[in-house]
Amino acid sequence: MRDEILAYKRERILEEAVKLFYERGFTGTTLDDIAAELGVTKPFIYTHFRGKVELLAALCKPTIEMSLAAVADAAAGTGTPTEKLRHAIVGFTKVVLQRQPNIAIYFREEKNLAPAALAEINVLRREFDHVLSGLLRDGVVAGAFEIDDQSLAALALGGMISWAYTWYRPGGRLDIDATADRMANLALRMAGVRIPVPA
Amino acid sequence: MRDEILAYKRERILEEAVKLFYERGFTGTTLDDIAAELGVTKPFIYTHFRGKVELLAALCKPTIEMSLAAVADAAAGTGTPTEKLRHAIVGFTKVVLQRQPNIAIYFREEKNLAPAALAEINVLRREFDHVLSGLLRDGVVAGAFEIDDQSLAALALGGMISWAYTWYRPGGRLDIDATADRMANLALRMAGVRIPVPA
C-alpha cells in the first residue's frame, strides 16, 4: 500500500514530465513547470528523483529496453525468418508509436543524459542492432531473404521505424496496428521477400 | 573583397558552432565557448548574428533546402521513375551524410528555433514529403513500382535515410558514395523494383 502510493506518485511525475519535455524540450521545461502541472511544488519532485537529469533517464531507459525486448523476443521465438522479422518489426513499431513521446525525448535530449545513463542505454542500442542484423543474416543463410549488406539493412530498418516518432500522431490516418502492419510489409520487401499487394 | 572577408568570418563562426552544437548540444554550448574556439570574444559573434537562435537557424535552414533540392531536382529531371527515384535517394543520402552534423542539430534542436524560422523550415519539409510521395505515385501509375500506400512509403524512405545522421561516421566501413548507392538499392526494392544482388 505504502509502496503503491509511492510508485503512483512517481508515475504521475514521469507522465507530466514526458508531456512537457515532449512539447517544450528538456531545457525548455523547468521543474517548477512540472510541479505546477501536478498541482504541487518543486521540492516534491526531489523526494522522488535526485534531480532533473535522473528524471530524463527514468523516461528514456525503460522505453529503449522495451524496443530491444520487442526484437529480441521475436528473434528468440519460433517460426520462419520471415515470420520472425514480421514479429520484430510489428513489435518494435508498436513500442515506438505507443511510447512516441518518450522515444522523441530520448533522441532529442540524449546529450543531456548523465554519462553513466547514456552508456547503459548505448549498450542496449548496440544489442538492438546486433539482434536485428543477426535476424536478417539468419534469413539470408536460410534462403528466405536476399540482402547483400545486413548491417546496413538493419540500420535502414531501424531508422525507417524509429523515424515514426517524428510524424506519427494519435488519431491520424492510420492507427498503431495498421501502421505496424504496413511497416512490416515494407520491411519484408526491403529484405527481399515478395509480398503481394493486397487487392 | 570586403564582402568576401565578411562572408568568410560568418562561415567560420558557423563552422565552429556546428561542431560544438553537434558535440555538446545547443543549450550545452555557450557563445563564449564558440568565441573561445575561434580565438575571439563573444561580442564578435554579435556583429555577424543577432543572437544564438539566429545562429541555429543559419545552420539548419540551408541544409533542409539542400535536402529538398536533391529530391526536387531528381523529380523534375528526365528518366524513368526508377532512375528518378534512384537519383533522389542518392542525392538526398549524400546531403544527409555530407552535412550530417547540421542535420543532427536540426532534428535535435528544432524546439529551440524561433517560431518564424521553424515555420519556414516546416514548409520545406512538407514540400519534401510531397515531392517524394508524388515521385512514388508517378512510378506506381507508370507501372514501375508496386506500393499500396505511397504516403507511408515516402515517410519510411525519408526516415531510413535521415536516420543515417545517428550512425554515419566519416571514415567508417562505407564511404558516402557507397552508402548512398546501397541505400538507393534498398529504397528501390522497397518500392517494389526488383534489383539483382551484385555477384
Add this chain to the structure above:
DNA sequence: CCCGCAGGCTACTCGCCGGTAGACTTTCAA
C-alpha cells in the same frame, strides 16, 4: 489530548549565460 513525525511547502541561494554599453586600437583618407 498531546506528541512526534512524515510529507510537503515557503523562501531562499548561487552560478551560469545571453546580451550590451562603452572603451580602445588600428587603419585609412584628406
Add this chain to the structure above:
DNA sequence: TTGAAAGTCTACCGGCGAGTAGCCTGCGGG
C-alpha cells in the same frame, strides 16, 4: 598629422532556474 570610422575587446547586467534549508501542518499512536 589628424580625424573619423570600423572592428574588437573589457567589463558589466539581469534574469532564470536548479537545487536546498528549514518551517509548517495534519495525522496516527499512546
